Amino acid sequence: MAEFSVIGERVPRVDAREKVTGEARYAADYSLPGMLWCKLLRSPYPHARVLNIDTSRAEKLNGVKAVCTGKDFGGWTWGWMSSTRDESPLAVDKVRYMAEAVAGVAATSEDIAEEACDLIKVDYEELPGVFEPEEAMKEGSPSVHDYVKNNISVEYHWDFGNVEKAFSESYIVREDRFRTSRATHGYVEPPATLAYYDPSGYITVWAAKQSPYFHYRHLSACFKLPLSRVRVIQPFIGGGFGGTKNDSLGGDFCSVLLSKITGRPVKYVESMEEELVTSRRRHSMIVYSKMGVNKDGILMAIHHRVIADGGGYTAIGPLSLYLAGFATTLPYRLPNFKYDAYRVFTNNPIGAAMRGHGVTHTRFAAEIQMEMIAEELGIDPVEIRMRNAIDNPEPGAVYETINKVLVKTCGIKEAIQRVADAPLWRDRNKVPNKDGDISWGVGLSGTSYLGGARQMGHQACAAIIRICEDGAVNLITGATDCGQGSDTVLCMIAAEELGVRLGAIDIKRVDTAYTPVDPGSYGSRVTILAGQATQKAARQAKKQLLEAAARNWQVTPEDVEIRHGRAFVLSDPEKSMPFDRLARIACYSGTGAVILGTGYSTYGIEPLDLVNGIGNGGTSYSYTAQSARVGVDMETGKIITTDFTIASDCGRLLSPLTAEGQIEGASIQGLGQTIYEDFIMDSGKTLNPTFLDYKMPLSMDVPAIKLIDVVTDDPDGPFGAKEASEGSIVSAPPAVVSAIHDATGVWFKELPVTPERVVQALKNRKNKGASAAP
Amino acid sequence: MRETEGSPIKQVRLTVNGKAYGLDVQPGKTLLELIREDLGLTGTKEGCGLGECGACTVIMDGKTVNSCLVLAAEADGKQITTIEGLADGDRLHPVQQAFIDHGGLQCGFCTPGMIMSAKALLDENQNPSDEEIRKGISGNLCRCTGYTKIIESIKAAAGNAGGR
Numbered sequence: 001m002a003e004f005s006v007i008g009e010r011v012p013r014v015d016a017r018e019k020v021t022g023e024a025r026y027a028a029d030y031s032l033p034g035m036l037w038c039k040l041l042r043s044p045y046p047h048a049r050v051l052n053i054d055t056s057r058a059e060k061l062n063g064v065k066a067v068c069t070g071k072d073f074g075g076w077t078w079g080w081m082s083s084t085r086d087e088s089p090l091a092v093d094k095v096r097y098m099a100e101a102v103a104g105v106a107a108t109s110e111d112i113a114e115e116a117c118d119l120i121k122v123d124y125e126e127l128p129g130v131f132e133p134e135e136a137m138k139e140g141s142p143s144v145h146d147y148v149k150n151n152i153s154v155e156y157h158w159d160f161g162n163v164e165k166a167f168s169e170s171y172i173v174r175e176d177r178f179r180t181s182r183a184t185h186g187y188v189e190p191p192a193t194l195a196y197y198d199p200s201g202y203i204t205v206w207a208a209k210q211s212p213y214f215h216y217r218h219l220s221a222c223f224k225l226p227l228s229r230v231r232v233i234q235p236f237i238g239g240g241f242g243g244t245k246n247d248s249l250g251g252d253f254c255s256v257l258l259s260k261i262t263g264r265p266v267k268y269v270e271s272m273e274e275e276l277v278t279s280r281r282r283h284s285m286i287v288y289s290k291m292g293v294n295k296d297g298i299l300m301a302i303h304h305r306v307i308a309d310g311g312g313y314t315a316i317g318p319l320s321l322y323l324a325g326f327a328t329t330l331p332y333r334l335p336n337f338k339y340d341a342y343r344v345f346t347n348n349p350i351g352a353a354m355r356g357h358g359v360t361h362t363r364f365a366a367e368i369q370m371e372m373i374a375e376e377l378g379i380d381p382v383e384i385r386m387r388n389a390i391d392n393p394e395p396g397a398v399y400e401t402i403n404k405v406l407v408k409t410c411g412i413k414e415a416i417q418r419v420a421d422a423p424l425w426r427d428r429n430k431v432p433n434k435d436g437d438i439s440w441g442v443g444l445s446g447t448s449y450l451g452g453a454r455q456m457g458h459q460a461c462a463a464i465i466r467i468c469e470d471g472a473v474n475l476i477t478g479a480t481d482c483g484q485g486s487d488t489v490l491c492m493i494a495a496e497e498l499g500v501r502l503g504a505i506d507i508k509r510v511d512t513a514y515t516p517v518d519p520g521s522y523g524s525r526v527t528i529l530a531g532q533a534t535q536k537a538a539r540q541a542k543k544q545l546l547e548a549a550a551r552n553w554q555v556t557p558e559d560v561e562i563r564h565g566r567a568f569v570l571s572d573p574e575k576s577m578p579f580d581r582l583a584r585i586a587c588y589s590g591t592g593a594v595i596l597g598t599g600y601s602t603y604g605i606e607p608l609d610l611v612n613g614i615g616n617g618g619t620s621y622s623y624t625a626q627s628a629r630v631g632v633d634m635e636t637g638k639i640i641t642t643d644f645t646i647a648s649d650c651g652r653l654l655s656p657l658t659a660e661g662q663i664e665g666a667s668i669q670g671l672g673q674t675i676y677e678d679f680i681m682d683s684g685k686t687l688n689p690t691f692l693d694y695k696m697p698l699s700m701d702v703p704a705i706k707l708i709d710v711v712t713d714d715p716d717g718p719f720g721a722k723e724a725s726e727g728s729i730v731s732a733p734p735a736v737v738s739a740i741h742d743a744t745g746v747w748f749k750e751l752p753v754t755p756e757r758v759v760q761a762l763k764n765r766k767n768k769g770a771s772a773a774p
Numbered sequence: 775m776r777e778t779e780g781s782p783i784k785q786v787r788l789t790v791n792g793k794a795y796g797l798d799v800q801p802g803k804t805l806l807e808l809i810r811e812d813l814g815l816t817g818t819k820e821g822c823g824l825g826e827c828g829a830c831t832v833i834m835d836g837k838t839v840n841s842c843l844v845l846a847a848e849a850d851g852k853q854i855t856t857i858e859g860l861a862d863g864d865r866l867h868p869v870q871q872a873f874i875d876h877g878g879l880q881c882g883f884c885t886p887g888m889i890m891s892a893k894a895l896l897d898e899n900q901n902p903s904d905e906e907i908r909k910g911i912s913g914n915l916c917r918c919t920g921y922t923k924i925i926e927s928i929k930a931a932a933g934n935a936g937g938r
């Protein structure tokens with residue numbers, strides 16, 4: 001194993017000081033002189049034709065400077081793919097979900113802007129709505145978009161091997177229906193932007209975006225300006241987790257347009273209620289899972305039929321559905337696999353990306369179903385997983401799944417074994433499983449996730465290292481740290497490669513005027529792709545420094561090394577100097593002495609094959625095994641979670657403190673969507689649009705978490721790294737649900753497992769006198 | 775907060791981070807708005823604006839409050855401490871340092887409020903148990919960390935934090 005000086009150290013985050021002192025500025029913390037406030041008027045109907053909008057009374061209100069409606073965007077629409085550009089900044093002739101924005105106001109204060117919204121008169125013709133995806137896909141259901149038939153927004157039909165034959169040869173075949181919850185990101189920072197349209201034709205925005213370059217393209221296209229005139233400056237981001245902050249929103253476009261009209265900067269901050277009723281949340285997916293195994297419990301085939309609630313627009317839905325399919329062949333050997341998936345338009349808020357994107361739904365279904373089968377066969381949950389788990393390929397070897405996903409490292413077996421050997425699982429029968437009304441249970445899961453997500457089109461990812469004459473180093477990338485710590489990891493990579501202290505590296509946040517174009521924080525891609533780019537840029541800069549040192553000492557560059565902030569001659573270590581001195585010598589050595597290293601990522605360049613589902617969805621794959629212990633109150637149905645043990649194969653941990661935080665945080669987000677979180681919807685209306693009612697885990701709810709590192713050195717990652725965090729949001733739901741089964745004897749196939757569902761299921765079982773699954 | 779028409783503007787005197795202020799405020803204005811907009815202290819965050827997330831937590835006369843729920847007028851005559859008032863020049867408060875050293879933050883949006891809650895807890899109880907720490911921050915939502923490292927940070931700060 002190579003020796004590292006920065007990689008693997010428990011260093012604090014590079015932005016920690018600014019954050020603990022309150023100096024870190026987020027989008028809503030920015031303001032400009034003469035700034036106006038934007039507010040949006042939102043639809044009170046989930047599905048209605050917009051007949052007329054009368055803004056005259058709003059315009060007359062004192063303090064109102066401009067009002068805009070959908071027509072002012074000249075018919076411009078956007079979407080994730082060129083064939084799915086179905087969304088306009090403000091609804092034009094129809095609203096397709098409740099609270100879709102229909103008009104925007106700019107006024108001298110937020111209060112006045114809000115008051116003006118109330119003065120806008122919109123004539124709607126209410127249309128029948130459709131809210132359940134399985135209803136929506138039926139012939140004759142109300143049509144959300146006229147351009148598609150039966151509300152099918154996206155569909156895939158993939159077929160690998162021969163599932164029918166495999167099912168007929170299986171010893172047990174099970175068919176079950178699973179459903180995942182209507183969960184959302186739940187970041188504490190609501191979406192916000194400050195926009196200024198300079199009358200000479202330049203846009204500048206400070207926006208809370210985890211993919212600022214998507215926004216840059218949207219603004220360029222919407223306002224018909226060359227990209228060189230669109231500047232998105234990235235503030236600190238208060239959490240992203242995919243979806244909403246990956247995309248542009250009505251308020252973003254309106255702020256820019258209203259700034260263009262008024263000539264003044266315009267600020268838009270969404271209220272948390274607006275965020276919760278409109279967020280581009282995780283899809284709720286119905287998974288019809290059919291699984292066949294032989295009598296030893298070896299997987300023969302899986303057929304998944306998935307129906308996803310897409311809500312009113314397509315957004316990133318084609319990718320969500322792809323991810324829910326392609327990864328089903330991990331982390332267990334699966335010789336036959338069929339996937340029929342439908343994303344269906346409804347009059348609900350938009351279904352989109354969220355941490356654990358796509359994979360969490362189908363992996364939950366497959367994990368639980370495999371356990372149900374193991375129970376039928378009398379095989380231990382650990383044993384059935386170990387029998388099916390993919391082996392770690394020998395170095396240089398590659399395991400190929402039936403859909404041609406290439407696995408170069410796989411720590412799933414080690415992860416499962418180590419979780420099984422850890423006290424939580426090993427000693428589970430040594431503690432009493434009953435304590436008054438509380439019944440205790442322990443469950444286990446073994447899952448996988450992708451890192452370094454591939455894209456449809458643009459994959460560019462670059463880094464620039466600039467050595468300053470005083471030995472300071474600028475690291476410039478287009479990657480966005482939305483709070484999860486990638487800036488720290490990238491700085492560590494740069495420091496390791498250059499041989500300097502971490503403190504010497506200063507990373508710049510995205511400013512599309514200066515930083516290289518990049519897809520942003522997305523599909524666990526930053527550490528892997530921007531990490532590789534940083535590594536290459538640093539090596540190139542270092543080469544120039546070594547050459548300067550070699551000239552100075554009259555030796556060959558190969559004979560010079562830089563470590564711990566000092567340059568020295570390998571064959572004569574007496575000859576040495578501090579890094580800052582070398583930097584000065586190198587930077588002053590002539591007119592061409594600009595020490596700039598550039599590098600770009602070469603991973604992930606194959607485009608995704610959405611239509612056939614063949615090939616890699618990521619650059620590499622992480623593996624996670626998890627156990628969980630819960631107590632279920634058999635009277636009230638309330639669940640408490642006391643312990644998690646999580647073993648993660650993240651390749652090599654570059655920044656342990658950061659990675660641990662990711663794994664812990666994501667597992668708690670996963671716990672939330674398993675037992676607490678769900679939007680309660682009534683005909684398109686969100687009945688719980690506050691943090692009080694959309695209940696996320698608080699400090700009193702969380703278990704003690706024990707982490708186990710499974711180290712694999714992946715060839716396709718900087719220093720062998722893979723993703724960390726999306727793995728544990730996928731592993732938590734099946735581990736917790738299997739623990740609930742252990743405690744209650746009931747298999748829950750619908751998330752979240754709320755106290756009401758528990759009570760109902762226990763009641764059903766009593767009535768039937770047999771195991772009932774709701 | 776909507777302005778009530780014709781309602782009188784009120785003079786509010788308060789001390790924020792040791793500095794005395796006298797401000798004219800509209801009746802509907804919250805303490806959070808006063809801190810962020812009038813004083814320009816943007817370290818205190820607005821998450822929900824409804825008292826449900828704790829991002830706006832400040833210390834008022836020794837007790838934590840959700841500043842989005844307190845009217846500016848109610849803060850008349852009060853002593854307020856915000857995140858900007860914790861460090862002593864370049865020297866961070868032990869709770870701030872502990873959050874840095876133990877990874878008690880990620881995106882940082884909940885962090886100012888979380889640190890204020892932690893400070894208030896440690897001011898009252900220099901050696902809190904795990905359970906007491908969890909209770910002390912139970913009004914502060916954090917979506918990034920899963921709380922584990924926040925609890926560890928506060929535990930590490932305990933004992934170090936006394937007397938500041």
Ligand code: FES
Pocket residue numbers: 819820821822823824825826827828829830831840841842843
């Ligand atoms: S902003 Fe005050 S509690 Fe959420």
Ligand code: FES
Pocket residue numbers: 188238239483879880881882883884885915916917918919
């Ligand atoms: S660190 Fe992001 S919400 Fe707590």
